[in-house]
Amino acid sequence: xxxxxxxxxxxxxxxxxxxxxxxxxxxxxxxxxxxxxxxxxxxxxxxxxxxxxxxxxxxxxxxxxxxxxxxxxxxxxxxxxxxxxxxxxxxxxxxxxxxxxxxxxxxxxxxxxxxxxxxxxxxxxxxxxxxxxxxxxxxxxxxxxxxxxxxxxxxxxxxxxxxxxxxxxxxxxxxxxxxxxxxxxxxxxxxxxxxxxxxxxxxxxxxxxxxxxxxxxxxxxxxxxxxxxxxxxxxxxxxxxxxxxxxxxxxxxxxxxxxxxxxxxxxxxxxxxxxxxxxxxxxxxxxxxxxxxxxxxxxxxxxxxxxxxxxxxxxxxxxxxxxxxxxxxxxxxxxxx
Numbered sequence: 507x508x509x510x511x512x513x514x515x516x517x518x519x520x521x522x523x524x525x526x527x528x529x530x531x532x533x534x535x536x537x538x539x540x541x542x543x544x545x546x547x548x549x550x551x552x553x554x555x556x557x558x559x560x561x562x563x564x565x566x567x568x569x570x571x572x573x574x575x576x577x578x579x580x581x582x583x584x585x586x587x588x589x590x591x592x593x594x595x596x597x598x599x600x601x602x603x604x605x606x607x608x609x610x611x612x613x614x615x616x617x618x619x620x621x622x623x624x625x626x627x628x629x630x631x632x633x634x635x636x637x638x639x640x641x642x643x644x645x646x647x648x649x650x651x652x653x654x655x656x657x658x659x660x661x662x663x664x665x666x667x668x669x670x671x672x673x674x675x676x677x678x679x680x681x682x683x684x685x686x687x688x689x690x691x692x693x694x695x696x697x698x699x700x701x702x703x704x705x706x707x708x709x710x711x712x713x714x715x716x717x718x719x720x721x722x723x724x725x726x727x728x729x730x731x732x733x734x735x736x737x738x739x740x741x742x743x744x745x746x747x748x749x750x751x752x753x754x755x756x757x758x759x760x761x762x763x764x765x766x767x768x769x770x771x772x773x774x775x776x777x778x779x780x781x782x783x784x785x786x787x788x789x790x791x792x793x794x795x796x797x798x799x800x801x802x803x804x805x806x807x808x809x810x811x812x813x814x815x816x817x818x819x820x821x822x823x824x825x826x827x828x829x830x831x832x833x834x835x836x837x838x839x840x841x842x843x
Contacts, residue, residue, distance in 0.1 A: 576700030645739030
């Protein structure tokens with residue numbers, strides 16, 4: 507299937523169109539509730555939440571780009587924006603692997619070996635999940651103990667994920683997965699400095715996600731330190747629940763239920779539902795806005811980190827992943843177009 511995705515641009519365009527359709531349908535189907543919620547929220551807080559969400563998504567992209575560069579395939583910011591955010595539209599499709607598959611195949615257009623893009627994406631997901639779980643674990647027991655008890659199974663994943671992010675453990679696990687997939691091992695491991703930089707970008711992104719949540723919650727609940735901490739932890743828990751329950755595209759459903767449960771101490775269920783719906787719309791608009799920027803970038807030549815030029819209308823010839831011991835298995839990134 508991945509070979510067909512790479513070889514057939516029409517099939518890839520069709521899948522992207524379907525993903526955009528699913529995202530648009532999610533907005534349209536919730537529009538009556540969205541209108542009611544917007545009347546209850548200050549427009550400037552909604553706008554601020556939207557800006558915070560956009561900035562947070564940008565930080566997550568920079569974390570992924572940092573990991574990919576550390577593995578030997580640096581991409582410029584415009585190229586990384588195009589690859590990541592167009593690929594991320596796949597999360598709105600039913601199934602758990604569409605976003606990963608789309609990012610991997612889009613990265614191949616810039617001569618990024620599959621195992622590097624898969625590694626960067628999986629490690630980036632793990633870091634995002636780990637930082638979100640830590641934020642929820644620190645804040646929710648103090649502000650929403652009932653939600654922490656109800657979703658203990660989400661928080662229980664935190665120690666395991668943290669151990670997996672230690673670079674030697676990460677490499678051991680990735681090499682095992684590549685061996686099972688009959689692929690050559692990584693030329694370069696995920697380094698500790700690279701992991702630290704990715705963690706820094708991801709933490710900044712989560713703080714911005716928390717800000718987006720607080721701006722919405724503070725219009726309904728009284729503004730206080732407790733509400734600030736609860737907003738950050740509630741959204742982190744909700745995102746983690748939606749991420750781990752992979753059968754729901756984009757976490758639609760589980761994320762909203764978890765957010766409602768976490769906000770129960772400071773607002774009635776109906777008000778929490780309004781916050782959950784508006785938060786979903788804000789994040790979806792953020793995904794679509796970044797993806798739109800990626801499509802706009804694709805209409806012109808995109809310079810890569812190697813100083814060459816990529817022409818989106820023409821797929822460059824991509825050599826297969828180098829075999830250990832061959833002249834190309836040196837750990838140096840292939841020339842990107």
